[in-house]
Amino acid sequence: MVGKRFFHAFKSCFKGSPTARTMATSAGILVASKTGLPVPEDVKEKKHHLPNGRFANPWPSWQDINRVELGKWAITGYFAGSWPKPEAKAISVVKPQFEESRTGVKELRATWLGHACFLVEFPGGFRALFDPVFCHRCSPVQFMGPARYTKVPCEIEEIPLVDAVVISHAHYDHLDVGSVKRIHAKWPEAHFFVPMNNKKWFKSLGIDNCTEQDWWEDMEITIDLSKGKDAATEGETASTLSATISNFPCQHTAGRTLTDLNSTLWSSWGVTSGGKSVYFAGDTGYRAVPKVEEGEDDYGEKYQDLPYCPAFKQIGDLRGPFDLGMIPIGAYSPRQFMSPMHANPYDSVNIFVDTKCKKAIGMHWGTFVLTNEPIMEPPQKLRDALKAKGIPETGVFDVVATGESKIFTDEA
Template structure:
């Protein structure tokens, strides 16, 4: 159930390295896949900590997940034994729905991950809103942000829930991140623009704002990139 895919996942859950935490932005099917939750829980069990929005705890527990932390906006928590890294659930502009009867009963949001040497921001699914400037003031500058660039047409309908590439650049600026990686494009059939259009529009927006493509870059599906902004980043 859920939207169709243009391409498959770049790896299987069995191919993942050991992980300590999973961050959930909201409960839409393209961001919270039931089968993936079951598979992750089967592999990692209670050692894996799930950070989820307010209202999602019961659903996660029904999936068999035991180590679940439910947070409201601006609340924070950490993984036991790794208390130098703080996970803060931060605002975004979106909505939630998984069945016919549960409109907006689960919160949605973004995540700010604050470490001793580096900081990471995950925007989740969102329209553009003033919250990002506040996030930047509280927790910036970030070393890396993951910001959506796709599923934005028709604009009159999508603008409140999905940023377009220009709004994505505004988020990049607002949260004060050194680098951003584009997400939420070319994977699911969600909107009217061609699925390969977002990277083109992103480069156009970056040029208008006087930014370089390496400041806010696009990866091919399955591609990885090593970032080395400074000595501290290299060591983490």
């Protein structure tokens, strides 16, 4: 009864509001708009929305990519055999260890599950899964396309609990139909949070537990712990668990076919629960760098005036600091093609600083061959970039083994 009274009371708070969005599920989960958090002064201008219904990066740091030249480079490199060939077991893989119950989660813990996929466990028991891709190939089909060279550390069915699934954008290495179906089959009550115009894709799979958000929109998910698997035992007082899910900008593109370029939005995200907050950068660039000579430093004096994406500093100033950042460090070469949409480690460290993350874990490397930098170069360049910025090379912005967990406390 306690849970039922809470659910209807909470729902009634938003009745009749023209701007609030609410969504209840059969498992006792409520998702509602959250207002009052700081946003940029020009947020209502929606400069990233185009008149044709598509989206754009509204900053000088973005430069459109010559897709014909990019295609030629990719095809030539593939048939010439110049793409990196990973050695067997180049990236360490360990079996993840998850808390089986909510009550066992006392501290913030993040587990890297390969590429851009993380499971984050918050104090109090809320759990968010980011960009889950458990397939063999990040491709429209599973008989061709970039293949996983690092095995998955666990299967979806081995994860004990997921409350929210957060998706950065619709590219195949971040949104996989098979993985989404398996997640929904195991946790039909789990709620998906996606950027604008992605909800229809989930509805086509029969998934209604989905909320789409624009940049700088915030939602609150509240879970009634008297329901379903979380039901309190006799004599216990039912309680609730909540989290704030915040959609933020990043610099990228989106699409799943040859005709839907940028018809869906791309995003980075913030999630706050149990007194802890994390920043998930998704897939993003930081600057647009022209073609550079082999071995040339694109952060050298020649390139020091290149504009950088201002969104990250806005995020840090308005919503930081974050206890943990999950920030991409790979898939950045060649720079003339990749820099607008993929950060290299020097960009990554700047994103880390701009967003005011206290600690970070590198992602978007070590799983699929998407570009032509050497497989183990991103971690080395990350150490170099940290040193150049005067940040300790270990213990602040680290890389971990696939499947490895890190705990983040106030003292850590």
